[in-house]
Amino acid sequence: MSVSEDLQIKSLELRKQMLGAIYQAGAGHTGGSLSCLDILIVLYNRILRISPERPDDPDRDRYVQSKGHSVEALYVVLSNRGFFPAAELDTLCQYQSHFVGHPTRKIPGIEQNTGALGHGLPIAVGMAIAGKLDNKDYRVFTLLGDGELAEGSNWEAAMAASHYKLDNLTAILDVNTLQITGRTCEVMNHEPLEDKFRSFGWAVTTVDGHDFQALEEAMASPLEVGKPTVVITRTTKGKGVSFMEDVGSWHHGVPSEEQLQTAMAELDKKLEAAKGRLTT
Amino acid sequence: MSAPAPSLFSEAAASLIKETGLKLGRPNLEVFAETALELARADRDVLVVTSDSRGSGKLKPFGEALPDQIVEMGIAEQNLVGVAAGLASTGKKTLAVSPACFLSARALEQIKNDVAYSDNPVTLVGISAGVSYGALGSTHHSLHDLAALRAINNLTILVPADNFETAEAVRQAVNLESPVYLRFGKAAQYDLPGNKPFQIGQARPLRSGKDILFIATGETVIHAWLAAELLHKEAGIEASVLSLPTIKPLDTEAILEGARTCSAVVTVEEHMVNGGLGEACAGLFMEAGVHKPFQRIGIPDEYTVTGSQADIFRHYGISMEGLSQAAMKLIPKT
Numbered sequence: 246m247s248v249s250e251d252l253q254i255k256s257l258e259l260r261k262q263m264l265g266a267i268y269q270a271g272a273g274h275t276g277g278s279l280s281c282l283d284i285l286i287v288l289y290n291r292i293l294r295i296s297p298e299r300p301d302d303p304d305r306d307r308y309v310q311s312k313g314h315s316v317e318a319l320y321v322v323l324s325n326r327g328f329f330p331a332a333e334l335d336t337l338c339q340y341q342s343h344f345v346g347h348p349t350r351k352i353p354g355i356e357q358n359t360g361a362l363g364h365g366l367p368i369a370v371g372m373a374i375a376g377k378l379d380n381k382d383y384r385v386f387t388l389l390g391d392g393e394l395a396e397g398s399n400w401e402a403a404m405a406a407s408h409y410k411l412d413n414l415t416a417i418l419d420v421n422t423l424q425i426t427g428r429t430c431e432v433m434n435h436e437p438l439e440d441k442f443r444s445f446g447w448a449v450t451t452v453d454g455h456d457f458q459a460l461e462e463a464m465a466s467p468l469e470v471g472k473p474t475v476v477i478t479r480t481t482k483g484k485g486v487s488f489m490e491d492v493g494s495w496h497h498g499v500p501s502e503e504q505l506q507t508a509m510a511e512l513d514k515k516l517e518a519a520k521g522r523l524t525t
Numbered sequence: 526m527s528a529p530a531p532s533l534f535s536e537a538a539a540s541l542i543k544e545t546g547l548k549l550g551r552p553n554l555e556v557f558a559e560t561a562l563e564l565a566r567a568d569r570d571v572l573v574v575t576s577d578s579r580g581s582g583k584l585k586p587f588g589e590a591l592p593d594q595i596v597e598m599g600i601a602e603q604n605l606v607g608v609a610a611g612l613a614s615t616g617k618k619t620l621a622v623s624p625a626c627f628l629s630a631r632a633l634e635q636i637k638n639d640v641a642y643s644d645n646p647v648t649l650v651g652i653s654a655g656v657s658y659g660a661l662g663s664t665h666h667s668l669h670d671l672a673a674l675r676a677i678n679n680l681t682i683l684v685p686a687d688n689f690e691t692a693e694a695v696r697q698a699v700n701l702e703s704p705v706y707l708r709f710g711k712a713a714q715y716d717l718p719g720n721k722p723f724q725i726g727q728a729r730p731l732r733s734g735k736d737i738l739f740i741a742t743g744e745t746v747i748h749a750w751l752a753a754e755l756l757h758k759e760a761g762i763e764a765s766v767l768s769l770p771t772i773k774p775l776d777t778e779a780i781l782e783g784a785r786t787c788s789a790v791v792t793v794e795e796h797m798v799n800g801g802l803g804e805a806c807a808g809l810f811m812e813a814g815v816h817k818p819f820q821r822i823g824i825p826d827e828y829t830v831t832g833s834q835a836d837i838f839r840h841y842g843i844s845m846e847g848l849s850q851a852a853m854k855l856i857p858k859t
Contacts, residue, residue: 309611357614367603371609374612375616378572398607405601
């Protein structure tokens, strides 16, 4: 078994759970949640120094989800990691539920309320500065979407992060190349991303955002002493379900019953194959 | 730039000040900076975050004394507030300091989401508030901030009047463990009379009378107090004056009690009349069934005339003369 086969299975199982929850809620950001799920699986199972038993540990690593709309991916990963029972997700977006359509601190394990874009990186910079001031060794991670990079506040924070040499900070970009209106490069081109971040004083690496091993290697430690790290992940919006992959309308599309069944059957088939590989 | 405080006053007002023995204090801005330094010396978790504002915030001595407790963000208010929220989330008692006009408008979404909604106990310090920047013009005035921020849940709003209220407001805000917006100006202020200790959420009665109630906040309070003295001296009219250093949560009990026992009410604020203290009081009176002759005095719905803070105050009737005339018109003739 390769180091990441267990994550491969988890990835398929959590995709199923997430689609089920979105279908039941009748709402959700399906495409972007599927594009960043693998990143979160690696973060929460291989990288972050966190514990469901001590969610307020002052020495814990911090994760702030700037692309808050992909909260369904975060919910299933946190639940899988033991922060709350999976059954609680049945209330997603229902009347009086704590499971809102964007992250809130009402849910154990969630650090900050996010959802308006361009907010995660400044908050993460603040957390990282605090870590430096207190000589703590915790790390701070934040996940941004590529469409979100048009928000100017990100670039204010990017400047501050390198100014203060925040090598305890890692920003992860989920570059699925699509936003509501269409291709991100056509709506507001952000390329060349690597050059932009390098010129802002960041250490940059680019990986396949669905390659567990590459993700783990990229996030395992800061890339360079004295510089913040950005991990540019090339991802597929709607990843894992053929008819959702790279289709913009699945940004906040909710599957019909028939579409859900088709998606589940497809994921089951992949799951069977993955488990087969595990036993042989 | 703005003229210093004494020019706020007409000759008649200056003479009344002399007669009543009021003492001229210092700018609230200086008191803020000193109090912040005092708190930070005692507690290394107290941090100041600035947006190229350590000069205008009188924080140079702070920066020299405690360089590890001041964080510069450059001219980037959105980042200032986001970073302050991140710092506060780790337990830092964070003061985010920036001119009120920029802090409360440019970073409004960060205040709403990162500070208030996420419940990060940042003290947002809006310096040179209201029309303190005077002739620099409307880009630099904050006449919207109380209205905008009153509509945000989980945010205490403090507008101290004099040096005493300012020092207490800073001390209590930093230790409140919930988000605060604190704003003040930069002209020297007279020390107000009044013995009631400062407590967040409580009005401070400065004077008691049955004919008219002035409910005033921040740097307008002194003018209301002088108007009350003038009315007493020249017309035998007895006025109550409530200083309201907390705009949110409102001290509803003190305001309603004051209004019930007076014949008319005037509210005074260095803010546009839309959505500020006056409207907050009006809503309170309507719901409580307290129907008294009532007037809001502040900046009307327009970009202000050019001038110093003093000129602008006088132009819109925020003066001893303007407020006493408004009161005379409002008090029912018997």
